[in-house]
Amino acid sequence: MSEPYVLVLYYSRHGATREMARHIAQGVERAGLEARLRTVPAVSADCEATAPDIPERGDLYASLDDLAGCAGLVLGSPTRFGNMAAAMKYFLDGTTALWLNGALIDKPAAVFTSTGSLHGGQESTLLTMMLPLLHHGMVMVGLPYSEPALSATRTGGTPYGASHWAGSDSSQQVSDDELRLCQALGERVARWALKAR
Ligand SMILES: Cc1cc2nc3c(=O)[nH]c(=O)nc-3n(C[C@H](O)[C@H](O)[C@H](O)COP(=O)(O)O)c2cc1C
Numbered sequence: 001m002s003e004p005y006v007l008v009l010y011y012s013r014h015g016a017t018r019e020m021a022r023h024i025a026q027g028v029e030r031a032g033l034e035a036r037l038r039t040v041p042a043v044s045a046d047c048e049a050t051a052p053d054i055p056e057r058g059d060l061y062a063s064l065d066d067l068a069g070c071a072g073l074v075l076g077s078p079t080r081f082g083n084m085a086a087a088m089k090y091f092l093d094g095t096t097a098l099w100l101n102g103a104l105i106d107k108p109a110a111v112f113t114s115t116g117s118l119h120g121g122q123e124s125t126l127l128t129m130m131l132p133l134l135h136h137g138m139v140m141v142g143l144p145y146s147e148p149a150l151s152a153t154r155t156g157g158t159p160y161g162a163s164h165w166a167g168s169d170s171s172q173q174v175s176d177d178e179l180r181l182c183q184a185l186g187e188r189v190a191r192w193a194l195k196a197r
Pocket of ligand 1: 011012013014015016017018077078079080081082083114115116117118119120121166167170
């Protein structure tokens with residue numbers, strides 16, 4: 001059997017959510033588990049368009065086996081009109097086989113997002129990203145207020161998951177508080193994944 005890992009699965013168009021994923025992976029590894037970073041291909045209005053099996057750069061695309069085999073999941077997407085991006089929803093809509101055989105039941109999961117504006121839907125995105133994971137029987141993990149950054153932050157960071165305010169031109173770096181909360185979220189999912197084994 002392969003070593004346990006936490007799947008950090010994200011979609012990112014401009015890189016902000018990808019940067020958060022890196023910090024979350026550090027938290028996972030700090031808790032003693034491998035972090036497997038995977039992304040999903042963009043979807044296109046042109047039904048003829050297909051992405052190559054292997055992306056030209058960056059993390060590999062996730063397979064259903066990556067998801068089925070994980071000990072825990074941290075799922076990230078940019079906010080699009082207050083919700084997750086279509087690319088991530090499309091990937092999740094293809095996971096019926098895993099739902100049918102209960103592959104994700106009782107595994108810990110958490111969510112993260114990046115937005116252009118501070119009040120542009122971080123919390124609605126995080127809460128709605130939880131819904132398919134709850135249908136899969138996953139156990140949601142959030143961020144407790146024992147994390148000092150949750151009260152101190154002047155940018156992103158919520159009890160529902162990690163978040164980042166990238167700014168309307170995506171120029172804002174992940175702040176120190178956002179970074180601490182990304183790492184704490186990864187660490188928490190990894191700790192629960194180890195307990196659940
Ligand atoms: C179609 C579309 C819809 C968006 N909707 C929102 C939104 O509802 N609220 C918000 O704050 N930002 C919104 N944004 C901005 C992105 O959430 C923001 O740029 C994010 O940081 C991108 O993450 P990425 O760098 O990982 O791609 C939207 C962007 C696009 C392209």
